[in-house]
Amino acid sequence: MSRALATSDPSQGSRPVLQALPADLDPTRLPAHVAVIMDGNGRWARRRNLPRVMGHREGVEALKRTLRLCSDWGIGALTAYAFSTENWSRPGEEVSFLMALFERVLARELEGLEREQVRIRFFGDLQQLPTGLQELIASAEARTANNVGIHFNVCTNYGGRRELVRAARRLADQVARGELDPAAIDEAAFAAELHTAGESDPDLLIRTSGEQRISNFLLWQLAYAELHVTDVLWPDFDAQSLTLALQDYQGRQRRFGGVDPVSP
Ligand code: IPE
Numbered sequence: 343m344s345r346a347l348a349t350s351d352p353s354q355g356s357r358p359v360l361q362a363l364p365a366d367l368d369p370t371r372l373p374a375h376v377a378v379i380m381d382g383n384g385r386w387a388r389r390r391n392l393p394r395v396m397g398h399r400e401g402v403e404a405l406k407r408t409l410r411l412c413s414d415w416g417i418g419a420l421t422a423y424a425f426s427t428e429n430w431s432r433p434g435e436e437v438s439f440l441m442a443l444f445e446r447v448l449a450r451e452l453e454g455l456e457r458e459q460v461r462i463r464f465f466g467d468l469q470q471l472p473t474g475l476q477e478l479i480a481s482a483e484a485r486t487a488n489n490v491g492i493h494f495n496v497c498t499n500y501g502g503r504r505e506l507v508r509a510a511r512r513l514a515d516q517v518a519r520g521e522l523d524p525a526a527i528d529e530a531a532f533a534a535e536l537h538t539a540g541e542s543d544p545d546l547l548i549r550t551s552g553e554q555r556i557s558n559f560l561l562w563q564l565a566y567a568e569l570h571v572t573d574v575l576w577p578d579f580d581a582q583s584l585t586l587a588l589q590d591y592q593g594r595q596r597r598f599g600g601v602d603p604v605s606p
């Protein structure tokens with residue numbers, strides 16, 4: 343996929359050259375899928391005496407930066423938490439700003455994503471989003487569906503519990519229609535009804551701004567993810583922050599319930 347990006351015609355846009363993987367990272371032991379809880383936009387703005395929404399605007403830049411780095415470094419999928427099912431409880435102006443921001447950014451970035459072979463998808467209860475945004479999402483997903491580059495998943499009006507309930511209901515519907523035997527429901531059948539169907543589970547979860555919680559993100563999929571919490575606020579997240587997260591990941595011994603190969 344990096345090759346696809348490397349050979350894209352530079353005259354077609356302002357894309358900078360490919361960023362090399364830092365020498366202290368092992369290219370053979372990168373996570374295939376990175377998930378990120380992009381937190382701390384409000385605090386970033388407050389520290390600068392700016393309105394919270396300025397933090398969200400700057401957060402978009404951090405997301406673009408992170409996507410490009412993950413793509414250049416050969417990470418297969420990036421899943422970002424942009425708006426939770428609980429975030430509707432924020433002040434109306436902030437929610438409206440975020441919805442307008444998602445729409446504006448997607449419209450602006452779509453051509454570049456297409457050119458760079460990014461496959462974008464949106465996970466969540468999309469029907470509650472403004473109609474214009476829903477239409478743009480449908481078009482972005484369709485236009486990038488056959489792209490061969492990084493899988494970029496944006497969780498918007500996403501809640502892990504809501505996703506699990508939806509999966510249960512979809513399976514129940516199949517049972518009620520006589521198409522599915524309840525005894526045939528196993529973990530694979532359940533996973534196939536989640537938004538993430540077909541995507542590998544995240545290997546690494548990054549949460550910025552120091553909060554040590556999951557906040558209803560990917561409850562099923564994070565079962566064995568390695569967790570990296572950094573105090574860096576999301577708008578400040580950069581190549582160095584990502585490198586530190588990946589170094590932390592590469593230092594972990596993943597056991598999946600087993601024992602270390604070197605254990606007595
Ligand atoms: C994360 O930043 C962005 C969204 C949840 C949309 P916050 O807006 O939660 O920032 P803090 O946590 O208030 O600093």
Ligand code: IPE
Pocket residue numbers: 379380381382423424425426429553555557
């Ligand atoms: C999690 O951040 C949701 C997103 C990043 C979209 P929040 O700021 O909403 O999480 P809490 O409220 O601190 O748990």
Ligand code: MG
Pocket residue numbers: 381382383
């Ligand atoms: Mg927050």
